[in-house]
Amino acid sequence: xxxxxxTNNTTTGVQTFHGSSLELRSLTMAYGDIEVLRNxxxxxxxxxxxxxxxxxxxxxxTLLRGVNRLHEPKSGDVLLAGESTLKVKPDILRSRIxxxxxxxxxxxxxxxxxxxxxxxxxxxxxxxxxARERARRSLAEVGLAERADHSPRDLSGGQQQRVAIxxxxxxxxxxxxxDEATSALDPELVKGVLNLMAGLGRRGMTxxxxxxxxxxxRKVADQVVFMDEGExxxxxxxxxxxxxxxxxxxxxxxxxxx
Amino acid sequence: xxxxxxITRTFFDFGAMAExxxxxxxxGLLNTLIISVSATIIGVALGMVVAVMGISPSAWLxxxxxxxTDLFRGLPAILxxxxxxxxxxxxxxxxxxxxxxxxxxxxxxxxxxxxxxEIFRAGIQSVDKGQGEACRALGMSYxxxxxxxxxxxxxxxxxxxLVNQFIAIVKDSSLVYFLxxxxxxxxxxxxxxxxxxxxxxxxxxxxxxxxxxxxxxxLTHLVNYFDSRFRTGRRRPSAPSSGLKEVxxxxxxxxxxxxxxx
Numbered sequence: 001x002x003x004x005x006x007t008n009n010t011t012t013g014v015q016t017f018h019g020s021s022l023e024l025r026s027l028t029m030a031y032g033d034i035e036v037l038r039n040x041x042x043x044x045x046x047x048x049x050x051x052x053x054x055x056x057x058x059x060x061x062t063l064l065r066g067v068n069r070l071h072e073p074k075s076g077d078v079l080l081a082g083e084s085t086l087k088v089k090p091d092i093l094r095s096r097i098x099x100x101x102x103x104x105x106x107x108x109x110x111x112x113x114x115x116x117x118x119x120x121x122x123x124x125x126x127x128x129x130x131a132r133e134r135a136r137r138s139l140a141e142v143g144l145a146e147r148a149d150h151s152p153r154d155l156s157g158g159q160q161q162r163v164a165i166x167x168x169x170x171x172x173x174x175x176x177x178x179d180e181a182t183s184a185l186d187p188e189l190v191k192g193v194l195n196l197m198a199g200l201g202r203r204g205m206t207x208x209x210x211x212x213x214x215x216x217x218r219k220v221a222d223q224v225v226f227m228d229e230g231e232x233x234x235x236x237x238x239x240x241x242x243x244x245x246x247x248x249x250x251x252x253x254x255x256x257x258x
Numbered sequence: 259x260x261x262x263x264x265i266t267r268t269f270f271d272f273g274a275m276a277e278x279x280x281x282x283x284x285x286g287l288l289n290t291l292i293i294s295v296s297a298t299i300i301g302v303a304l305g306m307v308v309a310v311m312g313i314s315p316s317a318w319l320x321x322x323x324x325x326x327t328d329l330f331r332g333l334p335a336i337l338x339x340x341x342x343x344x345x346x347x348x349x350x351x352x353x354x355x356x357x358x359x360x361x362x363x364x365x366x367x368x369x370x371x372x373x374x375x376e377i378f379r380a381g382i383q384s385v386d387k388g389q390g391e392a393c394r395a396l397g398m399s400y401x402x403x404x405x406x407x408x409x410x411x412x413x414x415x416x417x418x419x420l421v422n423q424f425i426a427i428v429k430d431s432s433l434v435y436f437l438x439x440x441x442x443x444x445x446x447x448x449x450x451x452x453x454x455x456x457x458x459x460x461x462x463x464x465x466x467x468x469x470x471x472x473x474x475x476x477l478t479h480l481v482n483y484f485d486s487r488f489r490t491g492r493r494r495p496s497a498p499s500s501g502l503k504e505v506x507x508x509x510x511x512x513x514x515x516x517x518x519x520x
Contacts, residue, residue: 023418049325068392068395070391070395090394091394091398091399092397093397094395094396094397095396095397097395098395098396099392099395101388101391101392103388103394105386105389105391105392106392107389107407108411109410109411110412118396118406118407119393119396119397119398119497120404122406123396123398123402126499143508156501156504158501158504159504164392168395171396171397186500186501188501188504188505189501189504191505192505192508193502195508212274212420215378223366224377232270
């Protein structure tokens with residue numbers, strides 16, 4: 001259906017990805033009468049990482065939820081690999097887009113392996129054996145092969161988040177969305193998850209990352225977007241935004257967080 | 259000590275108790291259990307339907323579920339049992355024969371399903387919203403996410419409440435006698451009452467009461483036990499481990515896996 005699926009590079013044993021492009025066209029989203037996102041346009045080239053920064057309530061998370069239609073946009077459009085997501089059935093669309101949440105949202109009564117395998121058989125229609133096999137591989141990719149049979153409550157926050165990332169990756173998504181993926185982690189475990197995310201980006205995944213980790217945004221992002229009050233205030237390369245913030249609001253924001 | 263012997267003769271006439279015991283077990287206890295267990299099974303099945311309808315995004319499912327629940331929870335059990343037991347007697351005769359026994363079970367099931375539906379609904383709605391969202395984000399349909407992830411978690415949480423509901427059904431099953439049961443269909447209360455008429459004292463009813471307590475009291479304590487277990491989880495206390503250990507472990511893993519050091 002789509003040209004963008006991940007493949008295994010057998011020569012090095014490292015999986016590479018072929019992420020799709022993502023384009024937001026004057027996306028507007030509302031909760032009831034309250035518009036929380038106004039006319040946001042954004043281009044994410046295939047295989048690149050875009051970090052979205054901004055104060056709380058700026059609409060960052062809402063933007064991610066509009067991309068995979070967990071929340072339906074009010075107007076505007078989102079194009080995945082050049083094709084309007086509004087014309088795709090939401091369930092199909094979401095199976096092509098991976099999402100990682102701040103609070104992991106692992107299924108507590110399933111083991112790590114079952115967490116990853118569940119959608120593989122129930123959505124992708126794999127046999128349960130094949131799903132478990134694929135899940136095992138996915139857990140190995142995030143360094144958790146030995147924790148496959150652990151229940152989430154026996155894993156640290158960092159491990160839980162890596163399981164969540166493995167769960168999303170196993171579906172072989174074209175784009176990964178990260179919603180403050182490290183905000184709920186103990187400080188010493190943040191770096192491990194960020195390194196994993198950076199690795200995905202380097203290996204060709206298209207990523208849209210909402211984050212408060214400015215160091216990560218500066219080092220990993222191809223593009224940084226600063227949002228406030230539901231609008232994109234400024235966007236550009238990390239150097240442009242962090243070293244030469246033009247708008248007052250971004251200057252103010254950076255002075256508060258850096 | 260005249261009053262003491264009066265009390266003994268009225269409530270603790272062991273002769274009368276011994277006489278009714280075989281019947282209480284072979285007929286009364288058996289029928290009470292058949293009625294209660296059947297009503298609970300049907301009530302759980304119907305209750306699940308009512309619960310899922312009750313949290314549906316569609317008002318066409320939600321409103322009927324609400325009305326159904328309000329109706330059967332709001333009416334006295336005895337009224338529902340009589341209305342259904344006598345109101346549908348003709349229909350029941352053509353399906354089940356002349357005995358009102360099946361209608362009694364159905365009436366109890368409907369009452370139970372209203373309560374159980376509310377129990378399930380509360381349980382399902384107490385599951386963190388993120389669970390459903392994680393499912394949807396993986397591409398699962400609403401129905402699949404409910405069936406595979408959300409509902410099982412919700413049900414697990416309300417198991418203690420379900421046992422409480424079973425206890426209530428056991429007690430309500432005594433009301434079925436109002437429909438007029440055949441001799442072999444009598445449940446504990448009716449067997450006790452019939453024997454009480456013959457013995458001229460209340461001892462057989464006391465004996466029936468003992469049987470109710472034999473069913474309900476252990477269950478109540480089982481609930482409390484499970485409740486505390488579910489609340490604290492099965493987690494065995496483990497020694498605190500340093501987060502740095504995990505960092506070391508990660509660093510030891512291949513840099514290709516973690517993507518660091520490149």
